[in-house]
Amino acid sequence: MMDVLDIFASAGLWAAVLRIATPLIFGTLGALISERAGVLNLGIEGIMTFGAMIGWMTVYHGGDLWLGLAVAALSGAVFGLLHAALTVPLGLSQHVTGLGITLFASSLSYFIFRLAVPVSGSPPTIVPFQVIKIPVLSDLPFLGEAVFSQTAPTYLAIALALVIAYALARTPLGLAVRIVGENPHAAEAQGINPIRVRIGAVVFGSALMAMGGAFLTLAAFNSFFPTMVQGRGWVCIALVVFASWRPERALGGALLFALFDAYQLRLQHVVGKAIPYQLFLMIPYIMSILALLVMARRARVPQALMQPFRRGER
Amino acid sequence: MIRFERRTHVPFSLRLAAPIAAVFVALAFAGILIAIAGAPVLEAYRRMLIGAFGSRLAITETLTRTAPLILTGLAAAVAFRARLWNIGAEGQFLVGALAAAALGSQHGLHLPPVLLIPALMLAGAVAGALLLLGPLALRLRFGVDEVVTTLLLNFVALLFVSMMIEGALKDPLAFGWPQSVPVVADAMLPKLVARSRLHIGLLVAIGLAVVIALVQARTVFGMESRAAGLNPAAARFAGVSLTCVLVKVACISGGLAGLAGAIEVLGVKAYVTTDLSPGFGYTGIVVAMLAALNPIGVVFAALFVATMFVGADSMSRALGVPSFIADVIVALSLLAMLVALSLANYRIRR
Structure with missing residues (x-):
């Protein structure tokens, strides 16, 4: 019994929490921004896969790690533009279009990867982002190892969450995004172009999703393999609901979720073979469903979410 | 000035032209990728056709691949028509396969073949339906969007299958490979064509497509499920119990996906592995959309998708x-x- 609780006392656990949370923070923020403007983007799973692939590929072919992250973001923006073009001006079903984007982006990732990297025994690797120890702070007992010894994209993700929370709540641009997501007709009356705001939000959100995917191949692991995103995109969609569409809560939700994930990984070692490991691996998905269940009725859904905007039509 | 006007009725010719045009656009874009890969585009497509239909073996393989796709395509089509977003056909397929494999093994049911095969198919369908009823209950009771829950359950179902085939259902004779105990010979579906893998599951799938088309066109339930999708508020006002309709739709949709898994085990593999489905559930969504949710159209859309997969395998080798x-x-x-x-x-109006 003691072992099961001892896990919480290890700084390694808390360092892992931040690492596991990073792709979820990027992905959840991306999905959240898009949904706050009224567009559900189920392309997330595929966009994360493509970001993971193209980021890795850039570095594998001699690019800088930051260039890899930037290329991933750009690719995400392109898929986001496709999703936005189909769902915003054309008003196609956001559900089915998003799934189509996921199928397209992931199959294209596998195609490009297979074309560039022939089948081999072990997948080729790159040198990933290294841990940056923040001076002074990383010398703190426990906290130093747990919080202040992370890779650069993790710090970036946390900073982004705070910036986006501020921007959404306090800037004119954030206000525009929120109005368009609540009532696009009112937004138009205010001189805001709902079509443009929605396209912008989807494109920016998709870029963040792809960066979350790229974190997997550029920092968490050092190679790309198919199905590596493992439903993280869907988890992010659930986390947006859990966070009640608020960025600061999304950060908290991602961290809480990552805590469970990091804990179950360590618990597997303590418990050993007494319980099948698959039960532990189910925990993240079950947790996401529970999160939806708890928040479904309480969450503040953007009122115009999934409602296409047509000028002059109600 | 040119402006667009909504049609009140889409003529049949246009409904037929839409998927054909879509396929050509897709093939044209994919042609760019084939050219980038350094292969002659038209030759590649010619080889795909030969790979899918060039020989007796090729044709039976393509049709073997079509059978589960018809069923998962129908699963999506039936659900989407009633605006039930079942994206969980992949998981329902897997639990259906697992149920059929568990009850069809030597430790399972002991029945004469005439009863055993239908019983196992039913077991698969029940397992699939149960997996969808969960998310539906969460939607009806708590307002949880079923898209995300059905998607997440796909991963849970895969892990559950993995757990079972490494545990209770593990085949001790498989040299340590994680696969389930095979089903008994009596449980295997009769072959449709000798010396091939093509089994009567294809006929079951086509038969169900016809039945569903009739049910949707001719029965009150068919009308109600359409009304539930088109305008839930109006349907409720007309006295249709939305809950009742959605539960029935979920049973049919999940059941079809589960049946697809059962048929794949009883017709082709005889046992379950975690890679039993090369995305049949997800591809079923494409099949349903290409068919514009029409059950008969699903048969042709499934044939097209199967052609692409079988053809691409052979083209890829060449x-x-x-x-x-x-x-x-x-x-x-x-x-x-x-x-x-x-x-x-x-339509365009000037």
Whole structure:
């Protein structure tokens, strides 16, 4: 019994929490921004896969790690533009279009990867982002190892969450995004172009999703393999609901979720073979469903979410 | 000035033209990728056709691949028509397969073949339906969106299958490979063509497509499920119990996906592994959309998708173009179909 609780006392656990949370923070923020403007983007799973692939590929072919992250973001923006073009001006079903984007982006990732990297025994690797120890702070007992010894994209993700929370709540641009997501007709009356705001939000959100995917191949692991995103995109969609569409809560939700994930990984070692490991691996998905269940009725859904905007039509 | 006007009725010719145009657009875009891969584009498509239909073996393989796709396509079509977003056919397929494999093994049911095969198919369908009823209950009771829950359950179902085939259902004779105990010989579906893998599951799937088309066109339930999708508020006002309709739709949709898994085990593999489904559940969504949710159209859309997958495998071996090109074509046809359908709904007025 003691072992099961001892896990919480290890700084390694808390360092892992931040690492596991990073792709979820990027992905959840991306999905959240898009949904706050009224567009559900189920392309997330595929966009994360493509970001993971193209980021890795850039570095594998001699690019800088930051260039890899930037290329991933750009690719995400392109898929986001496709999703936005189909769902915003054309008003196609956001559900089915998003799934189509996921199928397209992931199959294209596998195609490009297979074309560039022939089948081999072990997948080729790159040198990933290294841990940056923040001076002074990383010398703190426990906290130093747990919080202040992370890779650069993790710090970036946390900073982004705070910036986006501020921007959404306090800037004119954030206000525009929120109005368009609540009532696009009112937004138009205010001189805001709902079509443009929605396209912008989807494109920016998709870029963040792809960066979350790229974190997997550029920092968490050092190679790309198919199905590596493992439903993280869907988890992010659930986390947006859990966070009640608020960025600061999304950060908290991602961290809480990552805590469970990091804990179950360590618990597997303590418990050993007494319980099948698959039960532990189910925990993240079950947790996401529970999160939806708890928040479904309480969450503040953007009122115009999934409602296409047509000028002059109600 | 040119403007678009919504059609009140989409003529049959346009409804037929939409998927054909979508497929051509998808093939054209995929052609660019084939060219980038350094292969002659038309030759690649010719080889795909030969790979799918060039020999007796090729044709039976393509049709073997079509059977589960018809069923998962129907699963999506039936659900989407009633605006039940069942994206969980992949998981329902897997639990259906697992149920059939567990009850069809030597430790399972002991029945004469005439009863055993229908019983196992039913078991698969029940397992699939149960997996969808969970998310539906969460939607009806707590307002939880079923898209995300059904998607997440796909991963849970896969892990559950993995746990069972490494545990209770593990085949001790499989040299340590994680696979389930095979089903008994009596449980295997009769072959449709001798010396091939093609089994009567194809006929079951086509038969069900016809039955569903009739049910949707001729029965009160068919009308109610359509009304539930088109305008839930009006349906409720007309005295249709939305809950009742959605539960029935979920049983049919999940059941079809579960049946697909059972048929794949009883017809082809005889046992379950975690890679039993090369995405049959997800591809079923594309099949349903290409068919514009029409059950008879699903049969043809499934044949098209199966052709792409079987053809791409053979083309890939000959020309070195990664066989993932089939997945790309299928995904692109879905996106193109969505655009084509939306264009078909409008006409140009000057």
